[in-house]
Amino acid sequence: MTIRVIICDELPVIADGLRTLLDAVPDIDVIGTTDNGMEAIVLTRTARPDVVVTDLNLRTISGLEMIRRLGKEDTPPNIVVFTASDADKTVSDVLHAGVSCLLGKDASPQELTTAIQAAAAGQTMLAPNIAQRLVTWFRERPEPQESVPCPEVTELTKREREVTRMVAQGMSTEEVASELVIGEATVRTHLYRVRTKLGVRDRAELVSLAYRSGLIHSAEHPFGDEDSEARLVLRAG
Structure with a gap:
């Protein structure tokens, strides 16, 4: 041909x-x-x-x-x-x-x-x-990790999952509030409830668990797991 x-x-x-x-x-x-x-x-x-x-x-x-x-x-x-x-x-x-x-x-x-x-x-x-x-x-690149079962994830509401996803992408409280058109206090309340349900102490642990449990997939963020978590630790500090 x-x-x-x-x-x-x-x-x-x-x-x-x-x-x-x-x-x-x-x-x-x-x-x-x-x-x-x-x-x-x-x-x-x-x-x-x-x-x-x-x-x-x-x-x-x-x-x-x-x-x-x-x-x-x-x-x-x-x-x-x-x-x-x-x-x-x-x-x-x-x-x-x-x-x-x-x-x-x-x-x-x-x-x-x-x-x-x-x-x-x-x-x-x-x-x-x-x-x-x-x-x-x-x-x-780090080898992909298998998801760690976390039954508590199923207890999160749709809005709590949404907030968690945005936080995992490195967005600040102010940015999340602006994006969702809600108050910053409301965002903090959602994050407090998410941390309580998942048993984590801070945002860094929250993001780590979200990725490891499969709630957030690394493909959703162009920088990958490690960079996303690192940026979040800096913002949480």
């Missing part, structure tokens, strides 16, 4: 070079090139490529914005990002936007070809240095 590809790069010399390179690959057909993010969206809608190879620097709109918009299409194309930036924020933004493959501009012709083939097959491929950083990050 021939893989239909569109190439997007702000520099024509790079786009033309990629086209020459990929035209030599038997199962890849470059059907268009552009340096313009908006034009890339229109071209994708009309030509229906299997894969879009793009840099993040484009005219009119960025490559990242283009990717996000294409992701909302009824049949979004698979994306290979081919960029000089491998900063953590770039990697995070690109992966969260739904990109299939991410390569640096130091990638070899074979790596780019393999990435396009992988993207067309719905697979993922990352530049070796990015993959290594993600593996290192994963290994440094």
Whole structure:
């Protein structure tokens, strides 16, 4: 099966070079090139490529914005990002936007070809240095702990659970009160009742028990268990 590809790069010399390179690959057909993010969206809608190879620097709109918009299409194309930036924020933004493959501009012709083939097959491929950083990050994360049974959790009311969840996310009494449009005294009362029902002494213990019991899941907070609890201890002090 021939893989239909569109190439997007702000520099024509790079786009033309990629086209020459990929035209030599038997199962890849470059059907268009552009340096313009908006034009890339229109071209994708009309030509229906299997894969879009793009840099993040484009005219009119960025490559990242283009990717996000294409992701909302009824049949979004698979994306290979081919960029000089491998900063953590770039990697995070690109992966969260739904990109299939991410390569640096130091990638070899074979790596780019393999990435396009992988993207067309719905697979993922990352530049070796990015993959290594993600593996290192994963290994440094604490292993998920099994939930500790806590029957007392079932005694909490819906509002008490809500307050507990917000406190676990590091919000202060004032912030919780503002968010729920209630008085600070009411928030303190809810927290007192929660601590009494769960048998904990302070907010730090409350958050720890909430996570360990499964009342609050670490996935609900982008910083994870340890950071959430640490910030809460500072606020409670």
